[in-house]
Amino acid sequence: MKIKLLSVCLSTLLCYALPAASYAAPDTTMPVSSDNVVVPDSKLHNTTAPTLTMSSLQKLKWLPANTHATQTIILNSASSQINEGDIQGAVAAFALPANQGALEITLNSLIKDKQVYSPNVLVLDEQLRPAAFYPSHYFQYQRPGIMSVDRLEGTLKLTPALGQQQIYLLVYTTRADLQSSTQMVDPAKAYAQGVGNAVPNIPDPMARHTETGTLTLKVKSERDAGNILIGQAFSAPAPKPVTVGSMQTATTAVTALQPVVPAIVPKNKPVLGDTEKYFNDAIKKAINGGDIDKALHLLDEAEHLGSATARDTFIKMIKNLK
Numbered sequence: 001m002k003i004k005l006l007s008v009c010l011s012t013l014l015c016y017a018l019p020a021a022s023y024a025a026p027d028t029t030m031p032v033s034s035d036n037v038v039v040p041d042s043k044l045h046n047t048t049a050p051t052l053t054m055s056s057l058q059k060l061k062w063l064p065a066n067t068h069a070t071q072t073i074i075l076n077s078a079s080s081q082i083n084e085g086d087i088q089g090a091v092a093a094f095a096l097p098a099n100q101g102a103l104e105i106t107l108n109s110l111i112k113d114k115q116v117y118s119p120n121v122l123v124l125d126e127q128l129r130p131a132a133f134y135p136s137h138y139f140q141y142q143r144p145g146i147m148s149v150d151r152l153e154g155t156l157k158l159t160p161a162l163g164q165q166q167i168y169l170l171v172y173t174t175r176a177d178l179q180s181s182t183q184m185v186d187p188a189k190a191y192a193q194g195v196g197n198a199v200p201n202i203p204d205p206m207a208r209h210t211e212t213g214t215l216t217l218k219v220k221s222e223r224d225a226g227n228i229l230i231g232q233a234f235s236a237p238a239p240k241p242v243t244v245g246s247m248q249t250a251t252t253a254v255t256a257l258q259p260v261v262p263a264i265v266p267k268n269k270p271v272l273g274d275t276e277k278y279f280n281d282a283i284k285k286a287i288n289g290g291d292i293d294k295a296l297h298l299l300d301e302a303e304h305l306g307s308a309t310a311r312d313t314f315i316k317m318i319k320n321l322k
Contacts, residue, residue, distance in 0.1 A: 050085050098231070120136045147275070284317055
């Protein structure tokens with residue numbers, strides 16, 4: 001009995017370790033993507049980076065990114081605005097250090113009162129030339145946890161080319177995004193799944209996309225090179241570097257580029273010791289009580305938060321079952 005139970009549990013554990021399916025949209029009147037964003041057909045093809053004039057970029061107030069702490073940015077009517085082409089509403093503009101090696105950037109858009117800002121990201125090199133584009137469907141819905149709320153989240157791994165001091169990150173939303181919404185998970189369903197009860201057959205709430213919202217940005221330096229190279233790696237004829245913040249008018253347009261769709265980076269955030277202990281104790285209690293399903297859900301949430309010991313605790317407890 002012990003061997004059979006161990007086999008079943010470890011098989012289930014392997015299923016939890018499999019990567020999620022890639023983006024797909026079923027053939028329905030209103031397609032629903034695998035990232036919980038309900039989108040009209042037109043948005044599925046809205047995957048081209050915007051074309052912005054250099055003067056529009058120069059007029060933005062570029063906020064220096066803090067590499068030592070998570071920044072919270074409130075986008076409202078007082079924020080920088082772009083209403084050009086398909087871009088509409090408040091935008092966030094960040095200046096990132098380009099002389100500290102590769103960067104890992106985690107951007108969250110928080111869901112509040114069933115409303116959320118659906119972000120797109122355009123990455124520009126030191127001369128404000130577009131280098132990478134992350135469309136809104138890259139930022140996927142994440143369920144709330146012990147220390148987090150419902151949100152749209154995406155991680156960017158970038159490697160600035162040598163010789164640059166700064167690169168730039170423009171966060172914006174589009175008219176197509178504003179016609180869409182994000183499907184959340186009803187709290188009652190999430191609770192039932194967490195404790196192993198039958199999941200109630202109730203509709204999930206929808207978060208309407210808006211022109212304003214709350215973002216969090218976390219930037220940290222990485223030893224390993226990122227997925228996307230920002231800037232020119234070798235010297236080549238190029239326009240004179242742009243002075244950010246200059247009010248001079250220019251008619252040169254930033255060339256549009258195709259979107260970069262790098263693989264979703266697994267989350268591996270360190271957790272506090274108290275949180276680690278909480279999950280380990282909860283996993284032990286669930287297994288001792290015979291509730292393996294609850295233990296698996298606890299393991300899944302713990303690893304989502306970055307736990308390094310929850311899996312070992314789970315396996316050890318299963319092996320010790322009599």
